[in-house]
Amino acid sequence: MPGSHLNRRSLLLGTAGTLGLATVLPTATWANGLSPQQEYPPNWPGMKPYGTADTRKDLWLRDDNSRVLELELRPRDEELGRVWVRDTYVNCFVVDGKPLYVATGTTRAPGLKGPAPWNDGIFVWVAESLDGPWELVDTTVVRPGAEKGKVWSPEFAGENEPGRTVVAPWQEYWRDEEYGKRGNVWAPEVHYFRGSWYIVACMGDHSRKVGSFMLKSEGGLEGPYRVVEGNLDKPFGDRAPGGPEWIDPEVYYHIDGGLYAEGDKAWLVLHNHLYAEFRDDMEDIVQRTNLPKFEQAPYSPEPYLEGAHVLKHEGKYYLMHAAWNRTSENPDGSTRYAYNAPENGSERYQYDAIIAVADKFEGPYSKRWTAGVGAGHNNLFVDADGQLWATFFRNPVAGYWADPSRKEHAAVAGVVRMEWTGPEGNRIYVKRKNG
Structure with missing residues (x-):
């Protein structure tokens, strides 16, 4: 739209x-x-x-x-008394002629001090105004057995089916002797573009591949979401220099992906000063390698x-x-x-x-x-x-x-x-x- x-x-x-x-x-x-x-x-x-x-x-x-x-608390938040979140994202969209506010960010799994070496997905809150009340988006129809408000997680890999990938192989949880369970999603952004909901986020430093990706909803804001074609095998763009020393440079791409839209066109905005125009079908970026710089x-x-x-x-x-x-x-x-x-x-x-x-x-x-x-x-x-x-x-x-x-x-x-x-x-x- x-x-x-x-x-x-x-x-x-x-x-x-x-x-x-x-x-x-x-x-x-x-x-x-x-x-x-x-x-x-x-x-x-x-x-x-x-x-x-x-x-x-x-x-x-x-x-x-x-x-x-004052975001609605989940059971995990009750001891702290508020939601622990990094990389806070808030936006306001017109949906069905009314303003809709959305909030998300990097969260941590129960029992962990931060969002590493793993966390358990992307949560979204909604409100009719900045004053709230800020409620978890109702995902109970999409996933009756999952935690309310969780729109995507590596744990949803079991929902993959031919022709529809919810979690790409490089986004799935994995284990090693040093860290145990690994795999985390960071810095999500929610976007409403041409009548569809998108989430741009990145797999964090403990993932099989580190970098930015995009999800598209097949329903409303609550999902269900799937991975776009361009991220089935890797994050957006080329491998990037400058990752932490302990990360294999062969798996480190550009993080902190975001989306900028103007009219009927949209662009990916990336860490390391890069940008790229999305294809008209929003399934990938037009230029997959050697992306231009601001x-x-x-x-x-x-x-x-x-x-x-x-x-x-x-x-x-x-x-x-x-x-x-x-x-x-x-x-x-x-x-x-x-x-x-x-x-x-x-x-x-x-x-x-x-x-x-x-x-x-x-x-x-x-x-x-x-x-x-x-x-x-x-x-x-x-x-x-x-x-x-x-x-x-x-x-x-x-x-x-x-x-x-x-x-x-x-x-x-x-x-x-x-x-x-x-x-x-x-x-x-x-x-x-x-x-």
């Missing part, structure tokens, strides 16, 4: 311009009069040298600009980036990545915050969201800026009222949210209000205090 995605605001707002996004703001509210556009919040000058992270408190996740979603303004040196995501907003394309903001010591003894490759003495501080903007999907993209401190590995979306949001999960692996005093508040399904700086500024930030 062309135009069914609420990210294309013209569906809801027509020519209403900045309704719901622009903030009427006197210039005097902002120090130094940084913006000539009095009706929009201003751009902040780029940090120097390029690659320096902006750590100002206005860019942090705060009580006044963000919230944690034209970007890289840092020097370019660090490891994750969670690539594209949103078209007000005629511009916004390319978002997740990057570790690392601390090190400047010559004068002060602390340096930067998106750089690991260096002697540098430590991971926050998992940030960085964004660049372009006139075309493929680029060239502008220099990147810090869009949200601690908001990394997320997606941008527009709600039914035209308000721009992003997700977050507060990475518990390292840095700020790994501190023992904060661990209980990490790995959450969160959303944060975003602000657009207008047709001259063309930047997106988390909602700043003065905005």
Whole structure:
């Protein structure tokens, strides 16, 4: 269904311009009069040298600009009292003329501390508004004996039949002497495109092959889902450099796959700065190898980036990545915050969201800026009222949210209000205090 995605605001707002996004703001509210556009919040000058992270408190996740979603608990969640989730994904779609909000992310199996060396699939929650209630999608008709809300899992391999693959061989659970049971699915995204439901996700570092794949529903949001033709034998794209040292490079492909749609066309967006157009039947990408790269303004040196995501907003394309903001010591003894490759003495501080903007999907993209401190590995979306949001999960692996005093508040399904700086500024930030 062309135009069914609420990210294309013209569906809801027509020519209403900045309704719901622009903030009427006197210039005097902002120090130094940084913006000539009095009706929009201003751009902040780029940090120097390029690659320096902006750590100002206005860019942090705060009580006044963000919230944690109260997702329906499963039996496994009752002890913690909330859903443990990484790589939070939330979006809003028009289905049968009404807004439908969906949420998903990387979850862990009962008894495990994280989503490795195995987890047990993809869960989806739905709501009529961001305020909820957020309920597990009803999968009981599709799989009466399976846990409610679980739309896909390696454990569904027994449902494979000739001409219909629910779980490809490379996605199935397996065992070895070192880890025991292995196989995990990470970073799922849910998409509604041309009247069908799709899930793009990746098999994680403990899988037989590590990389991105797509599922197509043969029913509604609840499924049942099957693997598309292009992923029956492997993940999307070529084998990729840069995987963990302990992974066989012959099985490591590009992770963090996502989908970008515009009109009747859709593109795969991949880790390592790659993209590829989908075939019209959505069963595979047009160019299977040597995929093109977004034209970007890289840092020097370019660090490891994750969670690539594209949103078209007000005629511009916004390319978002997740990057570790690392601390090190400047010559004068002060602390340096930067998106750089690991260096002697540098430590991971926050998992940030960085964004660049372009006139075309493929680029060239502008220099990147810090869009949200601690908001990394997320997606941008527009709600039914035209308000721009992003997700977050507060990475518990390292840095700020790994501190023992904060661990209980990490790995959450969160959303944060975003602000657009207008047709001259063309930047997106988390909602700043003065905005």
